[in-house]
Amino acid sequence: MYSSVNTTWVLVGAALVFFMQAGFAMVETGFTRAKNAGNIIMKNLMDFCIGTPVFWLVGFGIMFGAGNGFFGKLGGIASEANYGNAMLPDGVPFWAFLIFQTVFCATSATIVSGAMAERTKFISYCIYSLLISLVVYPVSGHWIWGGGFISQMGFHDFAGSCAVHMVGGVAALIGAIILGPRIGKYSKSGKSRAIPGHNLTVGALGVFILWFCWFGFNGASTVSMEGDAIVSAGKIFVTTNLAAAVATVTVMLITWIRYKKPDVSMSLNGSLAGLVAITAGCDTVSPTSAAIIGILAGFIVVFGIEFIDKVLKIDDPVGAVGVHGLNGAFGTLAVGLFSDGAGTEWKGLLTGGGFHGFGVQFIGMAITIAWVAVTMTIIFQVIKHTIGLRVSAEEEIAGLDMKEHGLASAYDGFFVQDTMTKAPTPMGTSVKAPVVKHAPSAPAESVPEIPADGVHKLTKVVIITRQNKLDEFMQAMNEIGVTGITITNVMGCGVQKGAPTYYRGVELDMNLRPKVKIEIVVSLVPVQKVIDTAKEVLHTGQIGDGKVFVYDIENVVKIRTGEEGFLALQDTDA
Numbered sequence: 001m002y003s004s005v006n007t008t009w010v011l012v013g014a015a016l017v018f019f020m021q022a023g024f025a026m027v028e029t030g031f032t033r034a035k036n037a038g039n040i041i042m043k044n045l046m047d048f049c050i051g052t053p054v055f056w057l058v059g060f061g062i063m064f065g066a067g068n069g070f071f072g073k074l075g076g077i078a079s080e081a082n083y084g085n086a087m088l089p090d091g092v093p094f095w096a097f098l099i100f101q102t103v104f105c106a107t108s109a110t111i112v113s114g115a116m117a118e119r120t121k122f123i124s125y126c127i128y129s130l131l132i133s134l135v136v137y138p139v140s141g142h143w144i145w146g147g148g149f150i151s152q153m154g155f156h157d158f159a160g161s162c163a164v165h166m167v168g169g170v171a172a173l174i175g176a177i178i179l180g181p182r183i184g185k186y187s188k189s190g191k192s193r194a195i196p197g198h199n200l201t202v203g204a205l206g207v208f209i210l211w212f213c214w215f216g217f218n219g220a221s222t223v224s225m226e227g228d229a230i231v232s233a234g235k236i237f238v239t240t241n242l243a244a245a246v247a248t249v250t251v252m253l254i255t256w257i258r259y260k261k262p263d264v265s266m267s268l269n270g271s272l273a274g275l276v277a278i279t280a281g282c283d284t285v286s287p288t289s290a291a292i293i294g295i296l297a298g299f300i301v302v303f304g305i306e307f308i309d310k311v312l313k314i315d316d317p318v319g320a321v322g323v324h325g326l327n328g329a330f331g332t333l334a335v336g337l338f339s340d341g342a343g344t345e346w347k348g349l350l351t352g353g354g355f356h357g358f359g360v361q362f363i364g365m366a367i368t369i370a371w372v373a374v375t376m377t378i379i380f381q382v383i384k385h386t387i388g389l390r391v392s393a394e395e396e397i398a399g400l401d402m403k404e405h406g407l408a409s410a411y412d413g414f415f416v417q418d419t420m421t422k423a424p425t426p427m428g429t430s431v432k433a434p435v436v437k438h439a440p441s442a443p444a445e446s447v448p449e450i451p452a453d454g455v456h457k458l459t460k461v462v463i464i465t466r467q468n469k470l471d472e473f474m475q476a477m478n479e480i481g482v483t484g485i486t487i488t489n490v491m492g493c494g495v496q497k498g499a500p501t502y503y504r505g506v507e508l509d510m511n512l513r514p515k516v517k518i519e520i521v522v523s524l525v526p527v528q529k530v531i532d533t534a535k536e537v538l539h540t541g542q543i544g545d546g547k548v549f550v551y552d553i554e555n556v557v558k559i560r561t562g563e564e565g566f567l568a569l570q571d572t573d574a
Helices: 004-030 034-064 094-115 122-145 161-179 200-222 228-259 264-279 287-311 320-338 355-384 393-398 400-405 467-480 527-538 565-569
Strands: 458-465 486-492 513-522 547-553
Touching (some): 004 094, 094 161, 161 264, 161 355, 264 287, 393 400
16 A cells, blocks of 8 residues: 555655755854854744744645645644545555654754844744744645645645745735845945855755755655656756756856856845746756756746846845745746646646636736735734834844844854964964065164063054964064964954955945954064064055054053063963
8 A cells, every 4th residue: 555665755755845944943043143152043843843834733634635626624633533544645654644744844944044044033933934834834835735726726846945935035025025124234324234154164064965965855745756757867966956046157157247256145036046947847847947946946036036136225234035935935926837747737838838727827826816815914014013023223223143042152161263374373482484584674673681670561462364374473583582462353344344245146245254353462572663663564465465553551460470560461470
């Protein structure tokens, strides 16, 4: 009765789709600010953990229960005893089908997190997550996949461009509109300001995870690996991968031309846009059509994100609306344009068919959009006017990690040193060969004798400069006798406000760059020698070389011995 091959394939697919939660968490975390990283992780975790029992208790019945064309019949919690096996794929037991559908439900819910990031109350988000998994997704899912009236029209959405991604994208759009933009996102004149994500490396990891898992998302939707399904699965892998790759290249080229540099975050969005756009028709379009879909998805995501941000003034930190909403809609329509007839009752408009298939896809898409837009507007407005949807301005500025979760930092205890070429030379140690060769100059200043009373002028030199010059600088300080130094990783810019750069198509008003702040207190070592050495070592002639600041020090106290002034700076055995 049951097929071990089909069951294994469905369970492997379910595991891959589940792991997409990790991908979404990484993308959303990397594309937002560090002070909200813990909050992002919690929301993605709760999307799955709230959605799982809710879908088991109610959602599955609404989606797959033998009701009518509009609403599935609730027969109790999800079990074969309550719902039978009429909806089950060939050879797949009920429990395998249940977990497969559960992870799809959770995916739709988590899309919204990124668009509402950095300003949403955690409790309010949890309530939203519960309701979309309880009612919103299951009802439209019934229409599309549960034998409802949209599927009866001949509507085709193989793996969820419409049922999963567009549903999540529309919900994200409604949520972002009602929530409003982050503080500082738009100027008084309405100009969009860039708020860069804090870790594009993590964001890129998330995209690679999602791309990998998408082979389960699309491929395992065959729910079979027997007979013709074997061929179909191979084709699905090819079309899925091709659309994503072509979309990424397209976005890279568009941003290279428009922004003068290939935009990293937008290119990552391009990969996801291609994946979303191909999901509905991955089984019914040719590889050539998949490549065309990828090209179009690339244009849609770039100009869509720009339009949403700059024209509509809707703040979507991660581009969820452009990626999932716009390309989910496009992917749905793409079936009506490019279907070769496999898996559908018709061919696409551009592949020998007429307007019928395109019309079916358009009507199904429009109905789904209307359903999600109306229900999510009601849900978010009710939440807004009861417990509140948005955190206070004070909480938003401080960061949701601290205010919502009592978390000082998601990165507490970590020291980032990746910008250094190698470990800096310990101060007070000798080097075999000098790194800096000083040009002949006037006779060196004589080192003053240690005063008997310990009174001597103390001077603090603060240098802000490039991180990659640190090791060379420290070696040079050793050579002139500086033995104490404090170094801090900082962000900053000079009067030029940094070199002009773009983030997701928006020019940064002030481009803060990673720098090091070097603090030295000297007494015996002449101040001018420190300054001259710093100028020689750190000079490149380019903007960003840095600045030297000189301060008088009133006093220094060595805590261990109680010595003050000049003596506090000396290395003693006492």
